[in-house]
Each structure stands twice: as C-alpha cells, then as structure tokens.
Amino acid sequence: MTGFITIFQREIARFLKVIVQTVITPFISSFLYLLIFGVSLGEQMQVHQGVSYLSFLIPGLMMMGLINNAFQNASSSVVSSKFSGDLEDLRVAPVTDQEIIWAMSLASLVRGTIVALITYSVGALFMYYRQGEWLMVAHPLTTLFFVVMAGLIFGMIGISIAFWATTFDQLSAFSAFILLPLTYLGGVFLSIEHLHPFWQAVSKANPLLYLINGLRYGILGVSDVNVWTAAVISTIGFVVFFAVAKFSLKKGSFQRW
Amino acid sequence: MNLPLEISNLRKAYKGGTVDAVKGVTFTVKPGEIFGLLGPNGAGKTTIISTITTLEKPTSGSVQVFGVDVQKDPLFTKRQIGVVHQEVITSGFFDVEEILTFHSGYYGLRNNKERIHFLLEKLSLFEHRHKKVKQLSGGMKRRLMIAKALVHNPKLLLLDEPTAGVDIRLREDLWRFVEELRNDGMSILLTTHYLEEAQQLCDRVGIINLGSLVELGETKAIIRQYTHKKIRVVLTEKHLLQSEYLREVIGKEYLFVVPQNKTLGEFLSEVTIPTALIQDIHIEEGDLEEAFLKLVSRKDVQVPL
Ligand SMILES: Nc1ncnc2c1ncn2[C@@H]1O[C@H](COP(=O)(O)OP(=O)(O)O)[C@@H](O)[C@H]1O
Ligand SMILES: [Mg+2]
Numbered sequence: 001m002t003g004f005i006t007i008f009q010r011e012i013a014r015f016l017k018v019i020v021q022t023v024i025t026p027f028i029s030s031f032l033y034l035l036i037f038g039v040s041l042g043e044q045m046q047v048h049q050g051v052s053y054l055s056f057l058i059p060g061l062m063m064m065g066l067i068n069n070a071f072q073n074a075s076s077s078v079v080s081s082k083f084s085g086d087l088e089d090l091r092v093a094p095v096t097d098q099e100i101i102w103a104m105s106l107a108s109l110v111r112g113t114i115v116a117l118i119t120y121s122v123g124a125l126f127m128y129y130r131q132g133e134w135l136m137v138a139h140p141l142t143t144l145f146f147v148v149m150a151g152l153i154f155g156m157i158g159i160s161i162a163f164w165a166t167t168f169d170q171l172s173a174f175s176a177f178i179l180l181p182l183t184y185l186g187g188v189f190l191s192i193e194h195l196h197p198f199w200q201a202v203s204k205a206n207p208l209l210y211l212i213n214g215l216r217y218g219i220l221g222v223s224d225v226n227v228w229t230a231a232v233i234s235t236i237g238f239v240v241f242f243a244v245a246k247f248s249l250k251k252g253s254f255q256r257w
Numbered sequence: 258m259n260l261p262l263e264i265s266n267l268r269k270a271y272k273g274g275t276v277d278a279v280k281g282v283t284f285t286v287k288p289g290e291i292f293g294l295l296g297p298n299g300a301g302k303t304t305i306i307s308t309i310t311t312l313e314k315p316t317s318g319s320v321q322v323f324g325v326d327v328q329k330d331p332l333f334t335k336r337q338i339g340v341v342h343q344e345v346i347t348s349g350f351f352d353v354e355e356i357l358t359f360h361s362g363y364y365g366l367r368n369n370k371e372r373i374h375f376l377l378e379k380l381s382l383f384e385h386r387h388k389k390v391k392q393l394s395g396g397m398k399r400r401l402m403i404a405k406a407l408v409h410n411p412k413l414l415l416l417d418e419p420t421a422g423v424d425i426r427l428r429e430d431l432w433r434f435v436e437e438l439r440n441d442g443m444s445i446l447l448t449t450h451y452l453e454e455a456q457q458l459c460d461r462v463g464i465i466n467l468g469s470l471v472e473l474g475e476t477k478a479i480i481r482q483y484t485h486k487k488i489r490v491v492l493t494e495k496h497l498l499q500s501e502y503l504r505e506v507i508g509k510e511y512l513f514v515v516p517q518n519k520t521l522g523e524f525l526s527e528v529t530i531p532t533a534l535i536q537d538i539h540i541e542e543g544d545l546e547e548a549f550l551k552l553v554s555r556k557d558v559q560v561p562l
Contacts, residue, residue: 006362014350084390085346089405092310093363094335254312256344 003095004103011107026065030119034126058123059216060188062116070112070151074104074158085256097249109151143218149234150211156245163252182208192224259324261413261444262286266318278304280468293459294448301468302448306417310340339411343418345398347390354386364409376404396423416447456545466553481517483551484543488513491537500528
C-alpha cells in the first residue's frame with residue numbers, strides 16, 4: 001500500500017513540476033478549438049434538438065484532452081524512467097505490478113481531469129459570452145463515471161505501450177496514427193447522425209465514440225449512442241486494458257534504453 | 258540457519274544471445290561476510306546480480322535469499338536486498354532528498370527522514386541534498402545510488418562495481434563505509450575490477466570467467482595457492498648463485514620466485530648465499546591480482562615455475 005501511495009505521489013509531483021505545460025497547453029488549445037469550430041463554424045449549426053454546436057463541442061474537447069493527457073502522462077513517465085534507468089528501481093523494490101498500474105493510471109486520471117476541467121471552464125465562459133447561459137452538468141455521476149473510465153483506460157494504455165516500446169518513435173506513432181484518428185472520428189466535432197449509414201456503422205466500431213458520447217450525455221443529456229451501451233463498453237475496455245497492462249508489466253521490459 | 262544468499266547451478270541464456278551468460282554457477286554468501294565476485298568484462302557478474310534482484314529470470318537453477326526462492330516470493334526477498342547497479346541512474350525530475358524519500362516509500366517506509374539524513378551525512382551528500390542528479394559529479398551520483406540501496410537498511414547488500422569512476426580518496430572512504438556496514442551485520446556481495454581492494458575487503462572471493470566460476474574460496478587461501486613469493490636478494494658484490502628458483506639477475510640483484518609453502522629458512526638453506534655478501538633481502542608476497550590473472554587466463558591453473 002505504501003508503495004502504491006509513493007508511486008502515486010511521485011507521479012503527481014512529476015507532472016506538477018511541468019504544471020505550466022499541464023495547464024497552459026490545454027487552455028490555449030481548447031480556446032482555439034472553440035474559437036475556430038464552436039464560434040465561427042458552428043454559428044448556424046444545430047446538432048441535436050435544443051443543443052448549440054458550441055455546447056455540443058465542449059464535452060468532445062474535454063474527452064479529447066482527457067484521453068490525450070492521460071495517455072501522455074503515463075507513457076512519458078514510463079519512457080523517461082526507462083531512459084534514466086530508474087524504472088529498474090521499481091522492479092527491484094518490493095512493489096507489486098498492480099500497485100504500479102493503479103498508481104500510474106490514477107495519476108494519469110488526475111492529470112487528465114485537470115485538463116478536462118480547464119476545457120470545461122474555458123468552454124463555459126465561451127458559452128456564457130456567446131449565448132448568455134451557463135453550461136450546467138446534466139448528470140454529474142454519469143459525467144464522473146466516464147471521466148474516471150477514460151482516465152484510467154488511457155493511463156493503462158499508456159503504461160502498456162511504454163513498457164513494450166523500445167524507441168520514442170513508437171510512442172509518437174501510436175499517438176499520431178491510432179489515437180488521433182480515432183478521437184477525430186469518434187464524434188468529437190460531429191454527430192454521427194449526420195454521416196452516411198455506412199460510416200455510422202464504421203464509427204460504432206470505434207471504442208472512443210462511446211467514451212466521448214458517454215461524457216456528452218453526462219454533461220448535456222444528449223448522445224449519439226445509448227448511454228448504457230457506452231457504460232458497458234467502457235467497463236469492458238477498462239477490464240481489458242487492465243489485463244493488458246498487467247501482462248505488459250510482466251512480460252515487457254523495465255530495462256533502460 | 259538460512260544463508261543470506263544461496264545460488265545453485267544458476268544458468269542464464271539471454272534471448273537472442275549466442276552464448277550462455279552464466280553457465281551453472283554455485284556459491285553462497287555467509288552472514289556478515291563480504292563476498293567478492295571477480296571477473297573480466299562480460300564474465301556474467303551483472304547477470305548474476307540481476308537474477309538475484311529478479312530483473313532477469315534464471316534459465317535454470319535457483320537463487321535463494323535467506324532461504325526463500327527469489328522467483329517464488331519476490332516481495333519477501335526484495336525487502337531483504339539493497340542493490341547498487343553498475344550503471345548510474347540519472348532520474349531527472351527530483352532532487353537527492355526527494356529521490357531518497359520516494360525510494361524509502363517503495364520499501365514501505367513513510368517517515369524515513371532520520372535514516373536518509375544519516376546516510377546523506379555518511380556519504381558526504383548532505384550539502385548536496387537539494388541538487389538534481391544531473392548537477393552531481395560522477396562520484397556523488399555513485400554515492401547517491403549507494404544511499405538509495407541503504408534507505409531500508411537491507412540485510413543483504415549487492416554492489417555491482419560500486420567504485421567504478423570514483424576517485425581514489427573517495428574510493429577508500431567507500432570501502433571503509435562498506436566495512437562498517439559489514440561490522441553492523443550486513444552481508445555483502447560485491448563485484449569489482451579493483452583487485453587490490455577486493456583483496457583488502459573480501460573475506461571470500463569467487464573468480465568467474467566466461468560464465469563459470471573458476472575458483473571459489475577464502476581470499477587468503479586463493480592468494481596462497483595461486484601465487485609465489487618473490488624474494489629479491491641484493492648482494493654487496495656479484496656472486497654466482499645457482500637455484501631452480503632464480504629468475505632474473507640485474508647487476509647485484511637476484512630475483513627468486515619461490516612457492517608459497519617454502520619457508521624462508523628452507524629457501525636460504527637450499528640456496529647457499531654467503532651471509533657476508535648479503536646487503537638486503539626483500540620479500541614480496543603474491544597478491545590477488547597475480548592469482549586472478551593466472552586463473553582467468555586459464556592456460557594453466559597450475560603455477561608454472
Ligand atoms: N540483456 C542482455 N541480452 C543479451 N546478452 C546480454 C545481456 N546482458 C548481458 N549480456 C551478455 O551476457 C554476458 C555477461 O554480461 P554481464 O553479466 O554484463 O557481464 P559482467 O557484468 O561480468 O561484465 C556478456 O556476454 C553480455 O554481452
Ligand atoms: Mg557488469
């Protein structure tokens with residue numbers, strides 16, 4: 001237990017040292033996204049009944065920031081530890097793989113949540129300024145559920161990939177060629193209702209669609225997919241990636257680069 | 258009583274490696290002793306240490322720490338072990354004291370400030386405790402790694418070439434510290450290149466070459482077995498001396514290389530040297546380096562005369 005608490009504290013302390021990067025980057029990027037897409041582009045768009053494009057966009061951006069930051073936090077922590085060699089310390093010390101996974105993915109969740117909250121705040125200010133109304137959270141517990149799931153799942157994915165990775169390039173390849181397209185095609189910017197039925201079916205095979213729409217349902221009360229389906233798929237994702245992370249720690253490499 | 262470390266028939270073949278790194282090694286570390294594992298580069302020393310800490314899994318054979326197999330109950334064995342890796346670890350985010358505090362936490366110690374400060378003092382790092390690792394000199398990094406290995410006061414300390422890159426004065430301080438730890442009851446396994454210091458420190462040594470132990474025993478006994486006494490006789494004037502032990506004559510200096518079991522008395526009565534001509538006699542005992550070189554060259558373990 002002490003091992004878990006220590007690793008968690010260490011992970012938090014680590015990203016607090018780069019707090020500017022943690023806070024400013026999402027602040028600027030969500031500001032830009034909202035400005036370009038939400039305001040200029042979405043002026044006339046109505047996606048769902050009674051929901052402006054601006055408010056539709058906010059949960060999507062929150063989830064995108066959350067997922068990216070959870071993934072980055074875990075993977076860069078493991079990889080930089082591989083680089084300096086102190087990942088071996090964790091293997092040599094009496095801490096269990098479970099403690100490592102939980103501590104690292106929870107810290108990733110914390111960082112992702114900070115980013116999501118910043119995005120939410122920026123979005124809420126935009127909405128107030130444009131539409132004169134505050135963005136309220138429709139279903140707080142549902143919101144919390146999908147935030148926690150997404151943070152943990154992508155923390156674990158980050159851990160898994162970093163343990164197998166042998167170069168930095170492999171990490172950026174995952175971000176650029178898998179994570180980014182899946183987020184963009186997962187309904188961050190567009191409701192899949194507007195797509196051709198074929199592409200709708202394809203989109204439904206994208207697991208990120210369920211996290212994004214789950215959170216959208218939590219905040220706005222509207223979603224492209226059934227919220228229970230989204231919850232079940234997220235839970236399955238959580239179980240699967242926990243197992244993958246455990247396997248990765250067992251078989252992957254703690255060795256320094 | 259369970260031995261601090263018991264390695265039996267340890268074999269390790271790396272995946273993709275062409276040769277076995279360790280080929281059936283057996284030895285023990287006894288309570289309160291300093292055991293030296295000596296061998297040239299690539300002999301398999303680090304591999305052996307890695308199997309003890311579970312960084313590597315043995316291909317076959319077993320490693321037991323205080324009677325417990327490291328593969329069966331790693332949480333127990335890891336708690337008993339402190340390890341200083343051969344490669345310097347350079348974690349970039351935290352300062353010296355933070356690193357030691359986190360490291361204590363990995364071993365279940367939440368409030369370890371007293372021990373940390375004790376170690377910082379002991380290893381002359383106290384005034385550097387707020388520095389990042391990259392601000393430390395090579396010797397300081399090495400000492401930080403030693404402090405890390407000791408935060409939880411382990412019963413078995415593994416030192417993988419801990420003095421590589423440390424200057425002579427500091428090296429001697431470190432050896433003194435290692436002896437102190439041993440005197441407090443710690444059992445120590447150390448690998449090193451510095452044979453002189455291994456000779457000074459280690460109660461027993463194992464000499465390893467190409468993955469196999471070529472000799473194992475008390476340091477003194479090994480030196481006695483594999484080295485010769487060198488007797489240098491300086492005469493006041495040249496004289497014809499005849500002996501099977503005579504190796505070299507330089508002017509009025511005569512060098513004899515004599516087996517360790519021959520006493521000086523026996524030697525002097527065999528080589529009749531006119532007493533009046535003797536100006537000086539120097540006796541050099543053999544050292545571990547000599548024994549080591551003989552053993553790892555492996556051409557002939559018997560000492561050629
Ligand atoms: N991770 C590894 N993969 C493949 N071969 C290795 C690995 N680590 C060490 N070796 C090989 O195993 C042998 C023993 O290495 P090592 O234990 O580091 O020796 P030493 O510490 O005595 O210098 C060497 O031939 C080395 O090249
Ligand atoms: Mg080595």
